[in-house]
Amino acid sequence: MMMERLKRWRWALLATAIMLAGLLYAMWPEAVAVDTAKVSRGAMTVGITDDGVTRAEEFYIVSAPVTGYLSRIELEPGDKVAPGTLITRMTGRPSSPLDQRTRAEMRGALAAAQAAEGGASAALAQSRRDLARAEAIFERGFLPRAQLEAARTRVAADRSAQAQARAEIARLNAMLADPSGLGSGAAVGVRAPSGGEVLAVLNESEGVITEGTPLVTLGNPDSIEVVVDLLSREAVRVEPGMRVEISQWGGPDPLIGKVERIEPFGRQRISALGIEEQRVNVIIGFEEGSAAQGVRLGHGYQIDATIALWQAEDALRLPIGALFRGPDGGWQVFAVENGRARATTVTLGRMNDEYAQVLGGIAADAEIILNPGNTIEDGTRVAPRE
Structure with a gap:
């Protein structure tokens, strides 16, 4: 009886089984297409x-040595020059002679500059002696480095003050010796201080310019x-x-x-x-x-x-596009194992714009998912996108 009933209903049962299989297949989740990459070894730089x-390692800005009339500069950028090459000529502009009151004021300023130079020299000598004592104490370990550096700074400051005072003395002596400046209209040649090329012509046209005006830039x-x-x-x-x-x-x-x-x-x-x-x-x-x-x-x-x-040169690395933060805040990646995504915690070292150094958690040649979306979870069926 049972066999007869099965024979009678066998086609109905077969059709029902086929329908159930088709329904199950239709409702079975498809594998998510993903981009993948390999954990690899290679060169890595963090910078x-x-x-x-x-x-130019050494370049010079040549300026006007005097106030006067500048002749047109014929040099062009890219022209080669040798040391001492004539760049242009300047004619000193006549200045009015110094009156008696101005000369007296300048003599007073000269005396003050000489006194300042004497004080600066004495201060420099004292600061040098202080520095020598500080270095000796520092070598024995009884003086902080900050105090030693302060002593060196005082020496540099006193040396600068001395040089400034001497420059002021030289300037005032020159003005008292020639109170009319270049009243004779003597020509002054402007020459290249070093060999190289003309990098830029800063003031090409002729005309009256003041002392110190930049003219050309020279360099190699x-x-x-x-x-x-x-x-x-x-x-x-x-x-x-x-x-x-x-x-x-x-x-x-x-x-x-x-x-x-x-x-x-x-x-x-x-x-x-x-x-x-x-x-x-x-x-x-x-x-x-x-x-x-x-x-x-x-x-x-x-x-x-x-x-x-x-x-x-041989760092274990993975693309930073595969990284995301896990529930505990640590770094994770989705590794592809047997067609499924597996959340894997990784330990990272250095990172740059392309790669992260792997210190642990995943092995070389492991396949990982790049830029995983919200549809990817632990255990999701995935398939590499072609």
């Missing part, structure tokens, strides 16, 4: 990137260094000798340099957003031959520089 400018464009002004809190992490990649200079491949020095003096700058910032100049030199093979960088060219604070 500071900022823009900077190139400049083949001897170039880079100046990058970093935030002071970033500059303290930089050390001389660090490797630097110079990019965005106009060529396809980066140029390699190294940090030569970090200037000890910070300057206040106003950012594009109007924020006051303390900036420090970091001087970068090119490595031998890196800037000489068909590369032409002049004075004042804009570049981007990346200073390598840390680098490794």
Whole structure:
């Protein structure tokens, strides 16, 4: 009886089973298509990137030595000059002779300058003796470094005061010796203090100019260094000798340099957003031959520089696009295991714009999901997107 009933209903049961299988298949969740990547080993660098400018390692701004009439400067930017090359000529403008009262005032100022020079010399001698005692006490370990640096600063200040007083004495002596200046209209030649090229002509046209007016800038464009002004809190992490990649200079491949020095003096700058910032100049030199093979960088060219604070040639790393914060606030990734996403906690070290260094939690060559969306959870069926 049972066999007969089964035979009678076998087609109905088969149809029902097919319908249930189709319904189950239709309601079964599809695998989510995801982008994947591998945990790999390779070179990794963590650094500071900022823009900077190139400049000649040694350049000179030639200024007008006297007040007078400037002849037109015929030199053009790019012209080569040798030391002592005549740049232009100036004719001194006649000045009115000094009257008796002015000369008396100048003699009084000269006497005051001489007295100031004597006081500055005595102060310098005393500060030098104080510095010698401070250095001796410091070597025995009984004096803080701050007091030693203060003693050195006093010596520098007294030396500057002495030099200033002597310069004032020389100026007043010169004016008393020739009270009419260049009243004869004598021509004064302006010559190049060093060899190189004309980088810029700052005052080309002829006319009357005052003493100290910049005329031309001279330098050697083949001897170039880079100046990058970093935030002071970033500059303290930089050390001389660090490797630097110079990019965005106009060529396809980066140029390699190294940090030569970090200037000890910070300057206040106003950012594009109007924020006051303390900036420090970091001087970068090119490595031998890196800037000489068909590369032409002049004075004042804009570049981007990346200073390598840390680098490794064989770091275990993963793309930072795979990272997300777990429930406990730690870093996690979704590893792909047997077609399913598995939330995996990872321990990270250094990070840059592309990779994070892996210290633990996942092995090399593990497949992970990039940029996981909200539809991905632990255990979700996934399939790599083709």
